[in-house]
Amino acid sequence: xxxxxxxxxxxxxxxxxxxxxxxxxxxxxxxxxxxxxxxxxxxxxxxxxxxxxxxxxxxxxxxxxxxxxxxxxxxxxx
Numbered sequence: 001x002x003x004x005x006x007x008x009x010x011x012x013x014x015x016x017x018x019x020x021x022x023x024x025x026x027x028x029x030x031x032x033x034x035x036x037x038x039x040x041x042x043x044x045x046x047x048x049x050x051x052x053x054x055x056x057x058x059x060x061x062x063x064x065x066x067x068x069x070x071x072x073x074x075x076x077x078x
Contacts, residue, residue, distance in 0.1 A: 011054070014038040032065055040071040047075055 014035050018026075026034070032055075039049055046066065050059045065071075067078040 010039065010042060010044065033069060036062070036065050036069055036071055040066070040073055043074050045075040046073045049073075 017038065018031065018034055021034075035055060036049075039054070044054070046059055046062050049055045049062050050057060055062065063076055063078070066073060066076055070078060072078075
């Protein structure tokens with residue numbers, strides 16, 4: 001059984017959500033919003049999301065998304 005802090009479990013959950021809700025046809029920004037909201041709800045830090053196991057984006061890019069979407073993370077609050 002996967003643990004809540006297991007990256008594979010988190011990624012599988014968000015990909016299943018995207019598939020089930022029909023979000024597959026979203027723009028890149030729309031998919032990033034779905035992912036960012038998912039991980040913000042699970043309190044995954046931006047520093048973790050920046051790694052290649054998660055979103056593979058720079059922390060500054062993810063912070064910009066967080067600011068635009070008004071999302072709070074354990075290591076960043078806009």
